Amino acid sequence: MAIKIEKKIVGYQVHTDASAAIKEAEVEQQPKPIEMNEKIERPDFLLGSTYKVKTPVDEHALYITINDIILNEDTDHEVRRPYEVFINSKSMEHFQWVIALTRVISAVFRKGGDITFLVEELSSVYDPNGGYYKKGGVFMPSLVAEIGAVIEKHMKCIGLIESEELSDTTKQILAEKRAEFEQAAKANTAESSAKEEPSPFPDTAQLCKKCNTKAVIIMDGCATCLNCGDSKCG
Known part of the structure; x- marks a missing residue:
């Protein structure tokens, strides 16, 4: 039905649907998803993954454990993020710098934001004595770079880095x-002799x-x- 307006329009107001207004109010009342930050206290329970690293330059293997925290649990915004890292080995040769490295990495984890840059930084560390080849022909420029490779693997497992x-x-x-x-x-050429790790x-x-x-x-x-x-x- 058409309505003829005979007077001068001096103002207007948009009429909104009541249900739409209620939905907007509900969205505003919902708490914002929690992002990783250094103020989050460590819970009593964390999910952990341990990776064994055996290099040809060390007699004993390294065991790298990365513990993750679950943020926004049981919601649509649930995510798993690294919280801390530990490195253990029978060898005491690298003890001091390994402990220092784990503390720095853990601090970066808890800081939040984009932490994927750690992978590139660690992978670009070169040993002045030369690197080594892992099983499968993968070259590692240093032990630090291998630790970076483990962190990258873990980040891919939890979806922080896309494979x-x-x-x-x-x-x-x-x-x-x-x-x-x-x-x-x-x-x-003749077939080469069998190797320990072909x-x-x-x-x-x-x-x-x-x-x-x-x-x-x-x-x-x-x-x-x-x-x-x-x-x-x-």
Whole structure:
């Protein structure tokens, strides 16, 4: 029904639905999700994960334990965040700096915000005596970098860092290239003697600058990594 306005309009007001106004009021009354910060007190119970690290430069293994705190439990905003880290070993050689490192890392965890930068910082530490290769041909520039790799693995497990998965097509292409390369290598060279921890990649593979894995081969005139798929030819 049309209404004719014969007087001059001097003001107006938007009429809102009562139910919509109630919903807005309810949203405003809901508490904001708790973000990680240094004021959060340590609860009596924390979820923990322990990772064993055995390097070729040390006789004894390291055991890295990362404890997580659950924020906004039983709500739509529930998240799991690292709260503290401990490193134990029978070896006392690195005791002082390991204790100092764990305290600094734990303090950064509790500070909150974006803590993923720790992975890059730790991974860029190089041992002046040289690094080492892990099982699978992955190069570690230092023991500190390996600790960083463990923290990265843990952050991916709890969803703090997204894992970069290769597509099925890329995996198939890499598998085909790897099989073709290995067949050509067997035809030209004798089989190498068995190693204690054999690499899943060809012995002649070079180090990949992207994933630090000894998995780069020359195929069709192009350097290609069989581990992460990085290629100089795009």
